[in-house]
Amino acid sequence: MRDFLPADKARRERVLAVIRERYRAHGFDEIETPVMEEYSRLHAGMGGDNEKLSFSILKRGMDAEAIRAAADDPAELADLGLRYDLTVPLARFYATNRAQLPTVFRAIQIAPVWRAERPQKGRYRQFVQCDIDIIGDKSSRAEAELMIASLDVLDRLGLQGGSIRVNDRRLLDAVLEHFGFAPEERPQVLISIDKLDKIGFDGVVEDLRRQNLHLRPVEMFASYLRWLFVDRASYEDAGAHVPVSEAAIREMLPPNMPEPVVAHLSDLGETVAAVRGIDVPLVFDPFLVRGMGYYTGTIFELAHPRVRYSLGGGGRYDGMIGRFLGENVPAVGFSIGFERIVDLLRDAQDHDGRSVVLVHDRDTPLGSLLERKALLVEDGVRVRLEQRPKNLKQLLDRALADGYSFWAPVHAMSVFEPLDLRPLDPNGSNRLFL
Amino acid sequence: MRDFLPADKARRERVLAVIRERYRAHGFDEIETPVMEEYSRLHAGMGGDNEKLSFSILKRGMDAEAIRAAADDPAELADLGLRYDLTVPLARFYATNRAQLPTVFRAIQIAPVWRAERPQKGRYRQFVQCDIDIIGDKSSRAEAELMIASLDVLDRLGLQGGSIRVNDRRLLDAVLEHFGFAPEERPQVLISIDKLDKIGFDGVVEDLRRQNLHLRPVEMFASYLRWLFVDRASYEDAGAHVPVSEAAIREMLPPNMPEPVVAHLSDLGETVAAVRGIDVPLVFDPFLVRGMGYYTGTIFELAHPRVRYSLGGGGRYDGMIGRFLGENVPAVGFSIGFERIVDLLRDAQDHDGRSVVLVHDRDTPLGSLLERKALLVEDGVRVRLEQRPKNLKQLLDRALADGYSFWAPVHAMSVFEPLDLRPLDPNGSNRLFL
Numbered sequence: 001m002r003d004f005l006p007a008d009k010a011r012r013e014r015v016l017a018v019i020r021e022r023y024r025a026h027g028f029d030e031i032e033t034p035v036m037e038e039y040s041r042l043h044a045g046m047g048g049d050n051e052k053l054s055f056s057i058l059k060r061g062m063d064a065e066a067i068r069a070a071a072d073d074p075a076e077l078a079d080l081g082l083r084y085d086l087t088v089p090l091a092r093f094y095a096t097n098r099a100q101l102p103t104v105f106r107a108i109q110i111a112p113v114w115r116a117e118r119p120q121k122g123r124y125r126q127f128v129q130c131d132i133d134i135i136g137d138k139s140s141r142a143e144a145e146l147m148i149a150s151l152d153v154l155d156r157l158g159l160q161g162g163s164i165r166v167n168d169r170r171l172l173d174a175v176l177e178h179f180g181f182a183p184e185e186r187p188q189v190l191i192s193i194d195k196l197d198k199i200g201f202d203g204v205v206e207d208l209r210r211q212n213l214h215l216r217p218v219e220m221f222a223s224y225l226r227w228l229f230v231d232r233a234s235y236e237d238a239g240a241h242v243p244v245s246e247a248a249i250r251e252m253l254p255p256n257m258p259e260p261v262v263a264h265l266s267d268l269g270e271t272v273a274a275v276r277g278i279d280v281p282l283v284f285d286p287f288l289v290r291g292m293g294y295y296t297g298t299i300f301e302l303a304h305p306r307v308r309y310s311l312g313g314g315g316r317y318d319g320m321i322g323r324f325l326g327e328n329v330p331a332v333g334f335s336i337g338f339e340r341i342v343d344l345l346r347d348a349q350d351h352d353g354r355s356v357v358l359v360h361d362r363d364t365p366l367g368s369l370l371e372r373k374a375l376l377v378e379d380g381v382r383v384r385l386e387q388r389p390k391n392l393k394q395l396l397d398r399a400l401a402d403g404y405s406f407w408a409p410v411h412a413m414s415v416f417e418p419l420d421l422r423p424l425d426p427n428g429s430n431r432l433f434l
Numbered sequence: 435m436r437d438f439l440p441a442d443k444a445r446r447e448r449v450l451a452v453i454r455e456r457y458r459a460h461g462f463d464e465i466e467t468p469v470m471e472e473y474s475r476l477h478a479g480m481g482g483d484n485e486k487l488s489f490s491i492l493k494r495g496m497d498a499e500a501i502r503a504a505a506d507d508p509a510e511l512a513d514l515g516l517r518y519d520l521t522v523p524l525a526r527f528y529a530t531n532r533a534q535l536p537t538v539f540r541a542i543q544i545a546p547v548w549r550a551e552r553p554q555k556g557r558y559r560q561f562v563q564c565d566i567d568i569i570g571d572k573s574s575r576a577e578a579e580l581m582i583a584s585l586d587v588l589d590r591l592g593l594q595g596g597s598i599r600v601n602d603r604r605l606l607d608a609v610l611e612h613f614g615f616a617p618e619e620r621p622q623v624l625i626s627i628d629k630l631d632k633i634g635f636d637g638v639v640e641d642l643r644r645q646n647l648h649l650r651p652v653e654m655f656a657s658y659l660r661w662l663f664v665d666r667a668s669y670e671d672a673g674a675h676v677p678v679s680e681a682a683i684r685e686m687l688p689p690n691m692p693e694p695v696v697a698h699l700s701d702l703g704e705t706v707a708a709v710r711g712i713d714v715p716l717v718f719d720p721f722l723v724r725g726m727g728y729y730t731g732t733i734f735e736l737a738h739p740r741v742r743y744s745l746g747g748g749g750r751y752d753g754m755i756g757r758f759l760g761e762n763v764p765a766v767g768f769s770i771g772f773e774r775i776v777d778l779l780r781d782a783q784d785h786d787g788r789s790v791v792l793v794h795d796r797d798t799p800l801g802s803l804l805e806r807k808a809l810l811v812e813d814g815v816r817v818r819l820e821q822r823p824k825n826l827k828q829l830l831d832r833a834l835a836d837g838y839s840f841w842a843p844v845h846a847m848s849v850f851e852p853l854d855l856r857p858l859d860p861n862g863s864n865r866l867f868l
């Protein structure tokens with residue numbers, strides 16, 4: 001877990017403000033749920049491996065006897081837990097508040113989640129997730145709205161050029177069925193395919209051969225991969241840039257893929273292309289898997305040329321709301337990788353041109369000093385007051401690091417004279433103040 | 435704990451944005467700490483009664499043996515807890531990160547805290563606190579900056595007319611000493627005085643007489659209260675509107691009050707008056723106590739004519755940072771009552787004039803529909819798409835409740851024609867759209 005110092009916190013809030021404002025403009029509504037959910041709900045099998053990583057809240061008022069009685073069933077010690085994602089709470093929220101929500105509900109959630117990860121580089125036990133979800137729309141309009149809004153967020157953050165890899169869980173299943181994998185074999189085959197980015201197509205084939213799978217499907221699938229990646233073109237050159245269109249999907253996949261799924265994806269490709277122009281930001285990736293078990297249809301991942309890792313992702317989870325509501329409701333969500341985006345923007349210019357540190361003497365009258373400050377604040381200037389220290393340079397360096405652009409000395413006699421503005425950054429003197 | 439639906443969440447975020455922006459303009463820097471702190475730190479005696487209300491986090495990986503061993507010491511079950519305020523985490527943060535902070539550090543913290551309260555009206559187990567603190571400045575400049583910034587926040591939220599009642603813990607102590615209360619009697623006398631608002635001066639005197647206190651100090655103090663509230667003027671008429679000035683303080687209190695304390699307060703009164711004008715928003719209240727045990731000097735409470743309860747408060751706690759740092763550092767904080775302010779603004783106009791619900795037919799082409807939406811969003815309009823339902827009125831009522839101002843029907847043939855805008859609120863037709 002991390003403390004955020006002023007410069008980091010300011011950058012995080014700036015990014016959050018853009019995300020919040022843009023998603024809102026696209027018709028999404030922000031909601032908030034408590035950080036704690038019922039223990040039983042967090043351990044109902046919907047969170048995958050994250051359930052094991054959840055922090056549990058000790059029941060209040062446990063006495064010695066109650067604690068001893070719980071020794072053989074630790075679940076008895078806790079009645080609540082900290083959420084490990086925002087999807088389980090959203091499903092619970094929707095089931096609780098459905099009557100007060102629009103039929104098609106577009107939700108924004110921007111909030112921390114907690115996982116008891118072992119400390120390692122780049123993993124935190126508390127981190128912020130930014131999710132948008134559309135509940136109650138089974139058409140590809142939902143996916144299109146999620147994607148267009150999220151690409152707009154990236155644009156506004158100065159990260160133009162994002163693209164989204166798209167696939168559908170049902171296509172993956174149909175492909176594996178086509179090659180003859182038995183239903184019970186398919187989950188482990190998907191785990192191998194999911195490693196394609198890391199170990200390449202040779203690695204995947206090797207991985208499949210090592211497992212206790214039927215030989216014929218493995219070899220037929222291997223031939224298909226060879227055709228796609230070697231005979232046809234390299235994955236880098238072609239596979240990674242296939243548009244999401246009916247022709248492209250049919251060309252890359254075996255015959256007899258389910259018609260409605262192909263139609264859903266090609267509609268989506270067409271719609272996003274209509275809005276985002278000819279430089280199509282949607283790419284068909286027949287080997288995108290995504291780990292979470294609750295996905296039932298379209299799945300997608302956000303990519304950006306500046307980084308190799310994904311900047312977000314999501315998919316359809318039409319079955320999950322039904323677990324809470326007892327009635328199936330279609331749902332699709334997109335989670336933008338807030339922590340990764342903040343890291344990516346670390347070097348961005350964080351200085352506020354309209355900001356000044358007033359360095360006053362010990363004998364500057366307090367009333368007129370604060371009056372001067374108030375007048376500047378009123379004019380939209382950010383103002384920090386500092387009493388002149390022995391080491392002025394150290395103080396000014398700190399102010400520059402904290403995002404201030406100017407400083408001005410203020411003496412008892414000069415409180416209301418024009419400010420003698422000086423840039424904090426020697427290279428920044430040409431920045432406009434007013 | 436509460437779910438926040440779209441209209442509530444939007445109002446909360448709007449209020450938070452004003453608070454954040456204004457405090458920042460006044461030279462405060464936002465920081466963030468993890469929601470969890472060490473269990474031992476949360477139970478070190480600095481949180482008063484709140485310590486008993488804190489939620490504890492179960493240690494991970496407890497086996498049956500470890501649980502049984504913890505039966506006689508429940509503290510063994512937990513290594514972390516959820517913070518119950520933002521002051522203990524701030525003191526820990528400052529001690530950890532001091533080298534990277536300015537000498538006079540002005541902190542903003544806007545974050546949830548948790549208390550295991552019994553469910554009752556108006557009390558929540560999760561609620562947001564908004565604190566500003568100044569660490570490293572023992573002068574009254576610090577109090578003045580806190581107060582001026584907080585009054586500005588109220589103004590910008592449309593709550594002009596706020597005022598602040600001010601006192602000093604050391605004056606309270608000097609007054610009680612003057613009347614002859616022994617040091618060990620003073621805490622319980624303060625508890626009685628703290629009820630003045632509720633039970634009046636007669637009630638306080640009665641309350642003191644019932645206790646096992648020395649008789650002479652009680653009766654002398656009672657005469658003083660009678661002089662102040664009955665002979666001199668009623669508390670409502672005079673006591674509640676005494677400016678914070680040396681003359682006023684000396685007039686209301688017994689002689690021989692500590693000079694530096696009187697000077698600190700009258701400087702503060704003068705400074706705030708210089709900035710906020712002659713309609714002085716600072717009031718001297720010699721019977722303001724404030725519950726927390728860690729206050730050591732100035733204490734204050736924010737009042738507003740629209741409500742009887744306080745909208746925030748704070749004080750000096752010069753000893754607390756030293757508990758973490760091993761070196762005393764002056765500190766003063768102000769906590770604005772976010773949840774109360776949000777309640778007060780519940781009836782405010784929450785509609786965004788530049789917002790529209792596009793109601794389309796089932797056969798409207800998806801690509802052109804989303805293109806139309808994107809063009810409006812680009813122009814700064816908030817857009818929600820809805821497919822025309824059987825019950826159109828219900829859908830439009832929901833959109834009005836969610837803060838939308840207009841709707842427009844969109845047909846397959848009219849996707850790019852001028853919008854046929856219609857107000858959602860029959861009384862709102864004169865609102866500007868573009």
